[in-house]
Amino acid sequence: MGKPSIFSSDYKRKMKRRKRRTVIICFLLVFLGVNFYLYSRLNKNISSFNVKNYISSLINKKADNTDKKVVKPEVVKKQPAQDEIQEPVKVEKSYSFKLSDGKDYKAIYEENSGVKTFKTVTGDNKSLEFNINPEASGIVIYDAGVQSIIYMNSAGATVDLSKKIYVSSGGSQYTKENIMKNKVGYVWAANPKFIDNENVAYVSQLPWFKKAATKYLWIVNIKNPDAPTVFEKVNGTTMVLDKLDTKGLTILIDGKPGFINASGELIEAP
Secondary structure, eight states, rough: OOOOOOSSSTTTHHHHHHHHHHHHHHHHHHHHHHHHHHHHOOOOOTTOEEEEEHHHHHHHHHHHHHHOOOOOOOOOOOOOOOHHHOOOOOOOOOEEEEOOOOOEEEEEEEEEETEEEEEEEEEEEEOOEEETTTTEEEEEEEEETTTTTEETTTTOEEEEEEOOOETTSSEEEEHHHHHHSTTTTTOSSSSESSSSSEEEEEEOOTOSSTTOOEEEEEEEEEEEEEEEEEEEEEESSEEEEEEETTEEEEEEEEEEEEETTOOEEEEEEO
């Protein structure tokens, strides 16, 4: 741009415009110079020949910041103390006893708030018969060797529920020991099962000795073990007592199913 003629009519106006442009250009040059100087102090690699790289680095830096994912700090859960995570070791509780076979047995039970409940019976004899009452407070164990029905309460105390002596209506006495010795295969007491928490049913050939093939239902109360009751109307050549049902104790007489209650009543299955 040439310098305006001094004789021009708008010489002053043109000169003012020229000076303003000169000032703006000088300001821009100073501004850029200061920026390059400051940047070169921070990054020694920049020069007047890599302005393009400088601008590109600014753009890339912004893009990198945008693309960075926000990583939340991992929250480390506090591990419970060792004594908090250790479960109490359950110790098996039991009552030990022997039967006529000389073997050792254990009546296993659990105790909760002072209440003991029977779970099972263990021992070397796998064919051992036992039965637990509905509330698991008592258990009957059948000693097949001497045909004894052993009742055990929750305190571990035992009592033999089977009769030791049978007295006939005529006053004659018959002991279990003599009958079993002289009548091989005679069933004095067998197959004990709870009808409820206090009454135990079992099978016996008593009160007869001549009718060896006939079995009868007997019921004994654990609180009065010396006075079992026979129900002669409930009889058969074969008699099997099984599980408790809502109708009573399941019974199978000569292959015919039914139910027995604590009163000795036979309810025939439909």
